[in-house]
Amino acid sequence: MSGRWLKRALGAARNRDRSTLNDRGLLPEHEIVGVLRDAAATHENAVGTEPETERHRAVADLINAIIAGGNSVRRL
Template sequence: MPDQTDHAGTAALSICEALLLAMNDRKLLPEHEIVGVLRDAAASHENAVGTELETEKHRAVADLINAIIAGGNSVRRL
């Protein structure tokens, strides 16, 4: 059963994706800058150091962000 942290993470992801879409729709940030923000976030987790468990969690986060980039979830691509 998912715990409260899972729900908070899912909510945060949904909110962030909605904000990125809104910023792109309102032409506040172009697609390449939104993708850049996501790449920076992924890189932060890819380069994180810590225990083996912490590193594994960061890697999973980076993989999720990279999947979002690949899937185009946070930008409306034509």
């Protein structure tokens, strides 16, 4: 389940407005990456039922993929 959800979410993110918080001057890149890392860690450490923790892991995977790929964080 989480693999399909992650692919759909990444596809949807690619089709959105490409301007970022950094592009708009709202936050510097290091702050954005820090917020994303904190969010990923929160989801990685979440507790709950197996379906809930699976969803949290999928969200953490998505956030980590955004950080790794620079999607909405930095332009290459």
